[in-house]
Amino acid sequence: MMKWIARIGLAVLALVAVAAIGLMVWEPLAATPGTAPPQREYRAEIVRDEWGVPHIYGRTDADVAYGVAQAHSEDDFFTLQDVIAMTRGRYGAIKGEEGATFDYVLALLGARELVDRQYTTLAPRTRALLEAYATGLNDYAAAHPGEVKLGNMFPVSGQDVATGFALRAPFFFGLNNWVGPLAKGETLLPDPGPKLHGPLPDRVEAENAGSNAFAIAPGRSDDGVTRLVSNSHQPWEGGVAWYELVVESGEGWHYAGANFPGSPFPFLGHNEDLGWTNTVNSPDMVDVYKLVLNDDGTQYRLDGKWLPLEKRRVRLSARFGPLVIPVWRDVYRSVHGPVIVNDNGAYAFRYGGMDRIDQLDAYYALNKAKTYDEWQSILATHAIPGTNFIYADKAGTIAYWYNASLPQRKAGPDWRGVLSGDRSDLVWQSLVPYDDLPHYVNPASGFLFNSNNTPMVAAGKSSNLSTSGFAPEMGIETKMTNRAYRAEKLLDEPGPISRERLERIKYDTGWERVDYVKTVLDGIDGLDTRGDPLLTKAKAIMQGWDLTSDGAGRADALALLVMRPAMGDSYSLKPITPAKKLLTDAAEFLMEHYGRLDPPLQDVLRLRHGKGTGRFAVDLPLDGGSDTLRASTLWDVEPDGRLKVRHGDSFIQFVEWAPGKPVTSQSIQPFGSATTRPDSVHYTDQSALFVQHKLKPVHFTRADALRNAVSRKMVTHRARSD
CATH class of the missing domain: 1.20.5 (Single alpha-helices involved in coiled-coils or other helix-helix interfaces)
Structure with a gap:
């Protein structure tokens, strides 16, 4: 036995x-095998300057796109593979449960199916660019098989690259703030804000938690120079971290700026004639409908008729250690749009820009625009669904467009709440005309800015817009940020806005005692701390705070920790956490890790990248706050109690057009061009300049790039006869 x-x-x-x-x-x-793009020949030159920034040259735009993929792969093939895995519904096999969430959303939105339907509607030159870029990725993977994360990932196609855009674009205007709660079965609450609706999102924890942008007209500068400042706040690593590059082709494509992993062209920056930058806006572009289902859940009612609820079963994968677990999920769709079924019912959602991929055409065309009229006509197609655009050019024109694919909603229904899903008259079919969106062109003030605030405040008190011209159902945000209060105050002061003054404004670390900042400080002033020595001392330190996060004051570290959660509450339109809890939590954290309430801010807030013993690892002091113009927005608490910043000021670029002279620009990033290559000198070579508020030159012309080149190489792809 x-x-x-x-x-x-x-x-x-x-x-x-x-x-x-x-x-x-x-x-x-x-996994479904990938499909290689059509076979064509490509030849590009990659010139790297002293900072490792790639300057990519080719006879055609497609040649350049091939080179972009090769250069970016040399610096960050690790992240590029994550993006490709997302487009193929395989990110869970790399990133576990977090990755499987992306794969579920890919299926829910039908992003891949959308690209399959519409890919051939893209302009031929756009498809050529995508396919060249995909070929560059494939060639790098073939030459470096030891770096490939997943089997059967390559080859990738132009459709894979396009799918990355279709998947990620809706999340820049906050679609995740609805999809997440619905998928979890949470109750959707109407916003207390007057012009927003939906759940109460934790916006500050979103990947796109901020940005600043400035444009100064030549008449307002002290030297007749037109200036544009790009100051995006993005994660410092990962799929939406900026990658700097300069591109130039024999077909007239010449642009200096930055892109995200998976893009063949820059998203912001400048060409010879004009430039633009972006900040995230918060338009109400999403409407949620509760469907009425029949008894077996296979049909929904619309105008008294029963229609079939589309259902598709998808396989997800989630890695747990060495094992990859298959997980099956159902995704649904109605005439409204994607549908999530949870314990509370079936909810459809509809959003501006859905079922379109022509943003690929638009971004590429913007890169090559020569005049303001040409540039603006591209935006007017509504192809790019969201984000503010701040513009400047060599002719001295400055402009700001609140770019948003706002649904054309009728007056009357409560668009802030969950709508009835059985009324077709609530299923809008068109967008607000582009010219009806908030915008400014050459305001009398001579400046424009945005810091993720309402577009009604952008040009100073003499030139701001009135809210009266915009209907509530448009869903335009009314919120301000501390950065916006500071920017308007500093820009609106009299006198010319010189380059030096503009730099001071950009790196400003001040706080205004208004809005949530006032609520918190007034709450601390009113605390009765008798019998609590720690809180008494913390209150006294906060009452001596000079309202800056420059690191010079005794209260800066304590204030940093107090204001960060309050900012999160404000951005999320939630009630501000009580002052006593904010102060207590901050004080206890500092005592636990530093043994004092007033450690220098520079000891607490750090720029860290790489392991401490690594050749190019850095551990440097930082300034700025979560909602200051010098932004250190989000951080992770390290084992030693230091706050390792992971989100805030990222790609910064100053662009200038002096009268009668070619465009010039300077830029900086927190780390370097090779952020996932710890053995590269360009892993962190910009960090020291970044923490000192310094910039490096952008070598825009080929002659300048060659004068400062540290390496040159040709990359080629020969078409196979088979």
């Missing part, structure tokens, strides 16, 4: 081992 038991035990162990091996290897075998 014991022998039989032993044999059974061995058999069970063998089955477990076989199952474990199967869970280790099944995912690449089950």
Whole structure:
């Protein structure tokens, strides 16, 4: 009997081992093989300057796009693969449960199916660019098989690249603030804000938690120079971290700026004639509908008729250690749009810009625009669904467009709440005309700015817009940020806005005692701290705060920790956390990790990248706050109690057009061009300048790039005859 038991035990162990091996290897075998782009020849030159920034040259735009993929892969193939995995619904096999969430959203939105339907509607030159870029990724993967994360990931196609845009674009105007709660079965609450609706999102934890932008007309500067400042706040690593590059082709494409992993062209920056930058806006572009289902959940009612609820079963994968677990989920769709079924019912959502991929055409065309009229006509197509655009050019024109694909809603219904899903008259079919969106062109003040605030405040008190011209159902945000209060105050002061003054404004660390800042400070002033020595001392320190986060004051570290959660509440339109809790939590944190309430801010807030013993690792002091113009927005608490910033000031660029002279620009990033290559000198070579508020030159012309080149190489792809 014991022998039989032993044999059974061995058999069970063998089955477990076989199952474990199967869970280790099944995912690449089950994945749909990729499709290589059409075979064409490409030839590009990659010139790297002293900062490792790639300058990519080619005879055609497609040649340049091939070179962009090769250069970016040399610096960050690790992240590029994550983006490709997202487009193929395989990110869970890399990133586990977090990645599987992206794969679910890919299926829910039908992003891949959308691209399959509309890919051939893109301009031929755009498709050529995407396919060249995909070929560059494929060639790098073939030449470096040891870096490939997943089997059967390559080759990738132009459609894969396009799918990345279709998947990620809606999340820049906050679609995740609705999808997340619905998927979790949470109740959707109407916003207390007067012009927004939907759940109460934790916006500050979104990947796009901020940005600043400034444009100064030549008549307001002290030297007749037109200036544009790009000051995006993005994560410092990952799929939406900026990558700087300069591109130039024989077909007239010449642009200096930055893109995200997975893009063949820059998203912001400048060409010879004009430039623009972006800040995230918060338009109400999403409407949620509760559907009425029949008893078996296969149909929904619309205008008294029963229609079939589309249903599709998808396989997701989630990595747990060495094992990859298959997970099956159902995704649904109605005439309204994607549908999420949870314990509370079935909810459809509809959003501006859905079912369109022509933003690929638009961004590419913007890169090559020569005049304001040409540039603005591209935006007017509504192809790019969201984000503010701040513009300047060599002719001295400055402009700001509140770019948003706002639904054309009728007056009357409560668009802030969950709508009835059985009324077709609530299913809007068109967008607010572009010319009806808030915008400014050459305001009398001579300046424009945005700091993720309402577009009604952008040009100073003499030139701001009135809210009276915009209907509530448009859903234009009315909120301000501390950065916006500071920017308007500093820009609106009399006198010319010189380059030096503009730099002071950009790196300003001040706080205005208004809005949530006032609420918190007034709350601290009113605290009764008798009997609590720690809170008494913390209150006294906060009452001596000079309202800056420059690191010079005794209260700066304590204030940093107090204001960060309050900012999150304000951005999320939630009630501000009580002052006593804010102060107590901050004080206890500092005492636990530093043994004092007033450590220097520079000891607490750090720019860290790489392991401490690494050749190019850095650990440098930072300034700024979560809602100051010098932004250190989000951080992780390290084991030693230091705050490692991971989000805030990222790609910064100053662009200038002096009268009768070619465009010039300077830029900086927190780390370097090779952010995932710890053995590269360009892993962190910009960090020291970044923490000192300094910029490096952008070598825009080929002659300048060659004078400052540290490496040159040709990359080629020869078309196969088969």
